[in-house]
Amino acid sequence: MNxxxxxxRRPAGKLSATDLALIxxxxxxxxxxxxxxxxxxxxxxxxxxxxxxxxTPDGYLPPLRPGDALTGLALGIVAETRNPDYALGDLVSxxxxxxxxxxxxxxxxxxxxxxxxxxxxxxxxxxxxxxGPLGSAGLTAYVGLVEILELTAADTVWVSSAAGAVGALAxxxxxxxxATVLGSAGSPEKVAYLRDELGIAAFDYHAPALAExxxxxxxxxxxxxxxxxxxxxxxxxxxxxRPAGRIALCGAVSGYDGSTPPGPPxxxxxxxxxxxxxxxxxxxxxxxxxxxxxxxxDHLAAGRLVxxxxxxxxxxxxxxxxxxxxxGATTGKTLCRLA
Amino acid sequence: MNxxxxxxRRPAGKLSATDLALIxxxxxxxxxxxxxxxxxxxxxxxxxxxxxxxxTPDGYLPPLRPGDALTGLALGIVAETRNPDYALGDLVSxxxxxxxxxxxxxxxxxxxxxxxxxxxxxxxxxxxxxxGPLGSAGLTAYVGLVEILELTAADTVWVSSAAGAVGALAxxxxxxxxATVLGSAGSPEKVAYLRDELGIAAFDYHAPALAExxxxxxxxxxxxxxxxxxxxxxxxxxxxxRPAGRIALCGAVSGYDGSTPPGPPxxxxxxxxxxxxxxxxxxxxxxxxxxxxxxxxDHLAAGRLVxxxxxxxxxxxxxxxxxxxxxGATTGKTLCRLA
Numbered sequence: 001m002n003x004x005x006x007x008x009r010r011p012a013g014k015l016s017a018t019d020l021a022l023i024x025x026x027x028x029x030x031x032x033x034x035x036x037x038x039x040x041x042x043x044x045x046x047x048x049x050x051x052x053x054x055x056t057p058d059g060y061l062p063p064l065r066p067g068d069a070l071t072g073l074a075l076g077i078v079a080e081t082r083n084p085d086y087a088l089g090d091l092v093s094x095x096x097x098x099x100x101x102x103x104x105x106x107x108x109x110x111x112x113x114x115x116x117x118x119x120x121x122x123x124x125x126x127x128x129x130x131x132g133p134l135g136s137a138g139l140t141a142y143v144g145l146v147e148i149l150e151l152t153a154a155d156t157v158w159v160s161s162a163a164g165a166v167g168a169l170a171x172x173x174x175x176x177x178x179a180t181v182l183g184s185a186g187s188p189e190k191v192a193y194l195r196d197e198l199g200i201a202a203f204d205y206h207a208p209a210l211a212e213x214x215x216x217x218x219x220x221x222x223x224x225x226x227x228x229x230x231x232x233x234x235x236x237x238x239x240x241x242r243p244a245g246r247i248a249l250c251g252a253v254s255g256y257d258g259s260t261p262p263g264p265p266x267x268x269x270x271x272x273x274x275x276x277x278x279x280x281x282x283x284x285x286x287x288x289x290x291x292x293x294x295x296x297x298d299h300l301a302a303g304r305l306v307x308x309x310x311x312x313x314x315x316x317x318x319x320x321x322x323x324x325x326x327x328g329a330t331t332g333k334t335l336c337r338l339a
Numbered sequence: 340m341n342x343x344x345x346x347x348r349r350p351a352g353k354l355s356a357t358d359l360a361l362i363x364x365x366x367x368x369x370x371x372x373x374x375x376x377x378x379x380x381x382x383x384x385x386x387x388x389x390x391x392x393x394x395t396p397d398g399y400l401p402p403l404r405p406g407d408a409l410t411g412l413a414l415g416i417v418a419e420t421r422n423p424d425y426a427l428g429d430l431v432s433x434x435x436x437x438x439x440x441x442x443x444x445x446x447x448x449x450x451x452x453x454x455x456x457x458x459x460x461x462x463x464x465x466x467x468x469x470x471g472p473l474g475s476a477g478l479t480a481y482v483g484l485v486e487i488l489e490l491t492a493a494d495t496v497w498v499s500s501a502a503g504a505v506g507a508l509a510x511x512x513x514x515x516x517x518a519t520v521l522g523s524a525g526s527p528e529k530v531a532y533l534r535d536e537l538g539i540a541a542f543d544y545h546a547p548a549l550a551e552x553x554x555x556x557x558x559x560x561x562x563x564x565x566x567x568x569x570x571x572x573x574x575x576x577x578x579x580x581r582p583a584g585r586i587a588l589c590g591a592v593s594g595y596d597g598s599t600p601p602g603p604p605x606x607x608x609x610x611x612x613x614x615x616x617x618x619x620x621x622x623x624x625x626x627x628x629x630x631x632x633x634x635x636x637d638h639l640a641a642g643r644l645v646x647x648x649x650x651x652x653x654x655x656x657x658x659x660x661x662x663x664x665x666x667g668a669t670t671g672k673t674l675c676r677l678a
Contacts (some may be wrong), residue, residue: 028672
């Protein structure tokens, strides 16, 4: 049998594990051109929360319906193949996570711009890194800094959710590129992790007020903001940015729990200060994947980049992994490992 | 005597002429390096409303205090000179409008990035055009389209407040550059003006809903939005923009009347669709002034560009001119002509 994590009922506010249910089905059978993949690693990402609401933002993927299996990036082994491009035992990444087995084809369902299953040569590196620093999280951090913020060594940049999968990479990559970096996170433990293990100036966004924390760490303001949170964080960034500052809108986890918080009340400061803001999804920038992998793999190999994983074992833990990550209880890249 | 229009009391909501007062003072005396200018044309612009509130957005000019004279772009004749760079009778533009006489120097108070008084050679054109299509309004429209939106002939662009000084220029310049243009305005008369005199597809933002009007005129969405309004207009634009769309934040007149409306609730669509938004003030782009003047003067001379003025006569009418313009009762460039 194949177990898939499905939406049981739409969450009201914070996602609870009981909003999700593991459903059994027969292991699916690949058709012509398709392959059956036995998943080995599931990427647990905040953005799936968006699709659990009854409506999704314009331009985004449609909502899941109760009964639908969740989707997400995953790694797996080809267990059956009806496509000559894939051999038994190949390691592939694809977008049908949150299940033990998936049938994927050359026109597989795509998430966030990612296409058909991609064969991965790990080169001896841990395979799950290709869901993290060498995969989607790495590309998101890299694109946000390099393409969207056009970061330079002269910049002071604030990264929110800096202890998360994308934020920790963005904060460290920015520092490695010579920028002055501040990171924010939601607990004293995460702040200590950022300061002591990542070497990033950091503050807890709960207290004192964001504006005060920013003013303490960057008394003359910031040049760039890497936004993973939205809401009050974005408002504080607009106030703290210096003229001609830039904002990369990567995520808005503060708004994922079903609410649609009003936008920042101080958006007019973009006119006053000539600010730029740009939203992006890494999937639109896969042309940069090789460059990103070269840079990040190099840093990892040299020990210049700290990478932490929060690993949950078994498909039974996938719901817990997701709710824990959305509640801010995990650090670094959150993963679910299947036997 | 010199009459200046001053802030009498902070407006509560909509600006009323009684919030302003004409105050007499002796004609000021220029010091070394300064000149006395007798103003002949005052530019009546919506943005001065921002400075009548008790606080201004971060990065903007400070609020005026009750008793302070309003400031704004103006044209005038040098009536007395203690600066060898300026001769009696020179026509200059400067930033101390809303008064009959002004003393300006080489380090004159600046508004929106505009600097010291600039001598103007009209080349036989109406002088007030150098406050309108060949001045700040022209530069604002030009910069918004060319630098901020990077408009191409393939684009469908929406211009709000399209019957206003900046909007009418932006809409026409965009059409002249080959783009598909929609304009919005706040009355049937203005919509008729846009359609019949400017040849721009147009709609009244009061009814039906913005989203419907946009869908009628641009059923497959828009590529670019030139925002003069903010609020619900910006929200509608975010929804209507196609992937990789761009927004130029030029003004937000919907928020000037003392309120700070919440930002758009759908800002996350910038992530979903990979949108770009950039605020600007023309004063940061004076390097483009000559290019702008060449292009717009050429269109004006060839009769390809319609320019309408709403002219009020006498400093006694300056308060009426400003309140009328903020209430949407004027079309094109609003000016106050002094004898």
